Amino acid sequence: MPARASSLRSWFRRGTVFAAAGLLLLTAAPGASTAPEGRTGPAWVGSWTTGVTVASPGTGLTGFTDTTLRQVVHLSVGGSELRLRLSNVFGSSTLQIGAATVALQHAEGGSRVDEDTLRQVRFGGERTTTIPIGAEWVSDPIDLTVPDGANLTVSLHLPGPTGPLTQHRSAFATNWTTPGNETAAEGTGFTPLGTSWFLLDAVDVRTVSAGSAVFFGDSITDGAITTVDRNHRYPDRVAERVLAKPERAEYGVLNAGIGGARLLTEQGPAGQSAMTRFDRDVSGQSGVRAVVLLLGINDIGGTRGAVLAEDLISVHRQFIARAKSLGLKVYGATLLPFEGAGYYTPDGEADRQALNKFIRTSGEYDGVLDFDRATADPAQPTRLRAAYDSGDHLHPNDAGMEAMAAVVPVDRLVR
Structure with a gap:
């Protein structure tokens, strides 16, 4: 990393996030820092970002x-x-x-x-x-x-x-x-x-806030196949819910999704691997307090299920450790159903289930956003609910993005 970029990044940052309700499963976070209820005066906080490639x-x-x-x-x-x-x-x-x-x-x-x-x-x-x-x-x-x-x-x-x-x-x-x-x-x-x-x-604003939350992921976080110019990506819908609260400590909602991104491998215009871009897209954000990780489906689908679930889990564990070492809260999001997608395989489904089981039950995350259960077809849980399917059986449509955002307990994210 060039020295100038490093010094700017360290100057540009700091600020945590997330908790319970609905489909968010909350666990204790030994040693994790506690987000403040709010700031006493204006400070720089991230209001917008994007993952670059x-x-x-x-x-x-x-x-x-x-x-x-x-x-x-x-x-x-x-x-x-x-x-x-x-x-x-x-x-x-x-x-x-x-x-x-x-x-x-x-x-x-x-x-x-x-x-x-x-x-x-x-x-x-x-x-x-x-x-x-x-x-x-x-x-x-x-x-x-x-x-x-x-x-x-x-x-x-x-x-x-x-x-x-x-x-x-x-x-x-x-x-x-x-x-x-x-x-x-x-x-x-x-x-x-x-x-x-x-x-x-990125764009920072100077404001009284409780920091910022980074939503880190692939094309689903990026907003793939949502309506152009309508800002219907699921992090946008989370931000809308934050701003609609009658009494709130505002915080920035930052979208670090990149279409095609993977946990394990570099993807060129589809982004660097998760840990390679961690410094820029997570710890480099202003006022960051917490991060949500929704990543792994492209590793699974892109290899037609040949990737080992334990390799995906190892990156999740590294991500957790790195976030917590910086005093951030870190939250795991379960992978959405993808049966019917072009790169679906039974082996891939087995990988998805294994990774989701780890996210839900390991206790290593500070909390879990269960997007799988929020978007699955009740009659066939390996597929997206028809009302949420953009048509490719992988990416949620605008309604699906809203359903994902509804999982997030916005009044408790930064506490």
């Missing part, structure tokens, strides 16, 4: 030249200031940022911004910056109050040529480009780019 074939691989890239991210908790984290972790050359702005998305949506909220972004007091290969780069604090659940538009002018970009392939959010430096433009004249995020890594 190497570029996939297409725009991410070819990069940009003299282009404004306008992207929208959906915040969880709001605050009185914010700051961006940009990433050149997987870049092949230094990355120049010619200009950057943030603004709330216009009420009409799309590429338009609310011009009253448009703010220039600075790095060390300058409007331009150059990010070294392998580094994460944090902006200066930005004087913009953002409400809970806001859509934040981030515009980056990339003089380029950038070469391959650090990317999040499946954002399920539309983003736009236009030639030249149009970072301060209201937004008409932009062309839809697709549904990937580039270079964005």
Whole structure:
């Protein structure tokens, strides 16, 4: 890890999560730290993040030249200031940022911004910056109050040529480009780019909160096959429930899901293995207090059940140990049913059952989110309930994501 990235990451972090009710099974956590009931004053906390990877074939691989890239991210908790984290972790050359702005998305949506909220972004007091290969780069604090659940538009002018970009392939959010430096433009004249995020890594807000919770996983956490631009990923629905509580200590909800991710192996544009990306996607988040792990189905399906369940369990144990060594609460989520999916096999089902048994009964997690039982067809528990099936028998649809979020006891997550 480059020294600059390491120092920024340690500066950018800290903050725990989770408990009981419904399908959450709570166990004691000897030696685990206790999350505070809330903070006495404003502090930096993660409001949004994404898991980043190497570029996939297409725009991410070819990069940009003299282009404004306008992207929208959906915040969880709001605050009185914010700051961006940009990433050149997987870049092949230094990355120049010619200009950057943030603004709330216009009420009409799309590429338009609310011009009253448009703010220039600075790095060390300058409007331009150059990010070294392998580094994460944090902006200066930005004087913009953002409400809970806001859509934040981030515009980056990339003089380029950038070469391959650090990317999040499946954002399920539309983003736009236009030639030249149009970072301060209201937004008409932009062309839809697709549904990937580039270079964005995290958004922190300054607020009174109880910290942040990281939801770490694969495409199911990432929100695969949910409705584009509707923010129906299950962590988004958890955040909605947090913000709907009449009396609450707010906390950030951070989605570190990557489509195709595995516990054991590196997957290129589908992400690094679980422990390889732990520092960046878990301990590197601001105000992190706890993490939920939902991962393993791609190891099982991708090997057609040839992977050993004990190998998957060993990574879960390493994940638990690492999280607890940092004073974090760590929660296991059972793997959802997948019979009927393209990579389903009976051997794979046996692996899934073995891993779920460990998650439920080992007592090594601080608690268990039983997404398996929440989404299974009662008549055939190895399959997703039809009302929750997106059609591929693997990924829940919007209703399935809501059912997953309903398992989470949001009023007790950070206590």
